[in-house]
Amino acid sequence: MASLVLCGVSRSGRTAARLFMPYCRSDVPNAMTSYFSLKKAHLTGTLLSRTRCFSHTTCRKFMSHLAKANTQSGRSRKRMFIAAGAAILAGYVTGVMHFLKAEMTSVSVGDDEEEDDILQKCKGFMSMPVTDVKLLRQKKGETSTRMEMLIMETQAAFCRALEEVDGGKFKVDRWERDEGGGGVSCVLQDGEVFEKAGVNVSVVFGHLTEEAAKQMRSRGKTLKGVDGKLPFRAMGVSSVIHPKNPHIPTVHFNYRYFEIEEADGSKQWWFGGGTDLTPVYIDQADIVHFHSTLKEACDKHHPKFYAKFKKWCDEYFFIRHRGESRGIGGIFFDDLDSPSQKEVFAFVKSCAETVVPCYLPIVRKHLNDTFTSQEKDWQQVRRGRYVEFNLVYDRGVKFGLATPGSRIESILMSLPLTARWEYMHEPPKGSREAQILEVLRNPKQWVS
Secondary structure, X not given: OHHHHHHHOOOOHHHHHHHHHHHHHHHHHHHHHHHOOOOOHHHHHHHHHHHHHHHHHHHHHHHHHHHHHHOOOHHHHHHHHHHHHHHHHHHHHHHHHHHHHHHHHHOOOOHHHHHHHHHHHHOOOOOOOOOOHHHHHHOOXXXXXXXXXXXXXXXXXXXXXXXXXXXXXXXXXXXXXXXXXXXXEEEEEXXXXXXXXXXXXXXXXXXXXXXXXXXXXXXXXXXXOEOOEOEEEEEEEEEEEEEOOOOOOEEEEEEEEEEEEOOOOOEEEEEEEEEEEEOOOOOHHHHHHHHHHHHHHHHOOOOOHHHHHHHHHHHHOEXXXXXXXXXXXXXXXXXEOOOOHHHHHHHHHHHHOOHHHHXXXXXXXXXXXXXXXXXXXXXXXXXXXXXXXXXXXXXXHHHHHHOOOOOHHHHHHHOOOOOOOOOOOOOOOOOHHHHHHHHHHOOOOOOO
């Protein structure tokens, strides 16, 4: 617009009129429309109506001055025309710019939408997030905020899906940690379908103990604290579901994010997690569905992710003192810190979004399956193996128990209500119980 004014005052009256008149009719509104194409519809409409008002008024004033200028002669007429045109144009531009400045101050493109989105999503959670919503809105673009919103969404989606098939309601237990942070534990106990179902969110911060730091270093992390202190922030969602019916598998998932601030102020970050299935009896169709759903999520991000993280899962969930896996696997990864936060977060989000579709169809399929007391006893024995792994090997349990102020109830939420340890128990050869033991001792490739 500034260039338009310069053109108007540097040419003859006729040229100036020819240059100016198109903008009075339509070009300015069109330019404004283009400039604000990303604005909200109501803002665009308001802008156009006000711009037309400016342009029509300006046209009338300009033509009035032009008529007066035509009654005079020579240099005087030209000076008057130029002065009049410049004054009107300057007034027009000033008015429009004041309007634009006011509107731009009141609305930042995208900001309101994203902040409103955070508030709207919070309404659908099982509880308000651990971090204050005002702080989440202020830091809406940070990875920690996006991760906290994701784990709250995942918790809500999974809990509501389980409530639908069980008919019961989760008890929502919001807790705080004295050292910093807190969590939201959702537990359904003694339901119609689930003996115990827990879906836990935690967002904690503070300083790593030396024992917890040693666990990090054992995984190849080079950590440099100040006076032995390492500030950290950790968050995640985790769940273990123990059904009553032995033909419905136990499922576990966990997705987490970790940040450590070193002595020089730099940050190390990484993601971890996975989803795995622990059936009591082999059902080929169930297992293929489960692995196929996970593979589809992995393939969106890299063709080698599924094979890599499936192998990692088989190796991680291995009960070394028993020589067998905890279940039939799934995917697992830890310390994932490349290629970028944005890309790794997108991958974790895809994985978290599978927790309902990979498991709930299996639950529904077996809701009305009958079972014998012997089958129930075998389920109890397999639960004993589950407990052994969690207490002896699971990193999350070990880290939680080594972190001051940790909530023991939430850490041990993964344990079943009941389990069984039979002395020297070995199922008969050729039985369905022996069939799954063979798979647990020799992991298979379920999908290609």
